[in-house]
Amino acid sequence: MKTKPMYRPHATWGTPLQKQRHPGKYLLTFLLLALVSLSIPQNASAAGKPAKITGLKCGVTTQKSINISWASQNGVSGYQVYRASSYDGPYKKIKTVAAGNHAFCNMKLQGGREYYYRVRAYRGSSVGKFSKILTARTRCAARAATVRVSSNVRKHAGTNHSAIATLSPGAKVTVSCTTSTKSGTPWSRVSFYINGKKKHGYIRSDLLTTGKTKQSTGSVTANWLNLRSSASAKSKLITSLPKGTKVTILSQTTGADRQKWYHISVKRNGRTLKGYVSARYVRVS
DSSP states (O other): OOOOOOOTTTTTTTTTGGGSSSSHHHHHHHHHHHHHHHHHHHHHTTTTTOOOOOOEEEEEOOOEEEEEEOOOTTTTOEEEEEEESSSTTOEEEEEEEETTTOOEEEEEOTTTEEEEEEEEEEEETEEEEOOOOOOEEOOOOOEEEEEOOOEEESSSSSTTTTTEEETTTOOEEEEEEEEOOOOOEEEEEEEEEETTTEEEEEEEEEGGTTOOHHHHHHHEOOSEEEEEEESSSSEEEEEEEEEEEEEEEEEEEEETTEEEEEEEEEEEETEEEEEEEEGEEEEEO
């Protein structure tokens, strides 16, 4: 009886045929994969967030404009310029600058006013960190002022910032520009001397008497005019003065509404009251 040979479907496994494959192909493939893997981090880095802006500074200023510039960056799409009228913000984007430029001239500004800038770079939809805050101010003539009551001078506008000095009533300061808090309360940037050293800081505008206003008289033109504890429509109401009331103007200041207010004294029911009224409703004699 004849027997069938045993079927061996993989008889070539482990035979010298395996050695006949071409190892050079595998080496070439490995090298190609290595090159691709090395390129991945580079591409990821190129697509990552831009670096934080440095070198932000103020250049030439006028009564209506401020020039700013910063250190340029390679490989970015451009720069975003943000501005605020208060050191504490809010900051709003006012300009997008092309990558080929690293400066911006802010036009149509208010004279004698302080502004605050932050800049960041962007690449596509990815944005970098903001620069440090730049404080800049438009030009104006400095003016003398006198401190009315004992007042703290602060590092920035707002009672949330640290006090750098306390000035007594009658202290003389020089106002270089105006600014405001985040809520809109007017403050002034002032310079003054302590122990022979010149210092700079910020003080609430209604705590200063500016200019050379002397005591004068006036009369109320509104049907009723509110006399308040400070130069703000939200401050405590002292009394209301009827039309025609004679008042003594002690000084003038800038109110919370950024308008002129008078510090006055007036006699009511045998008493002398002092407070603040909106200057628009007083006719100076």
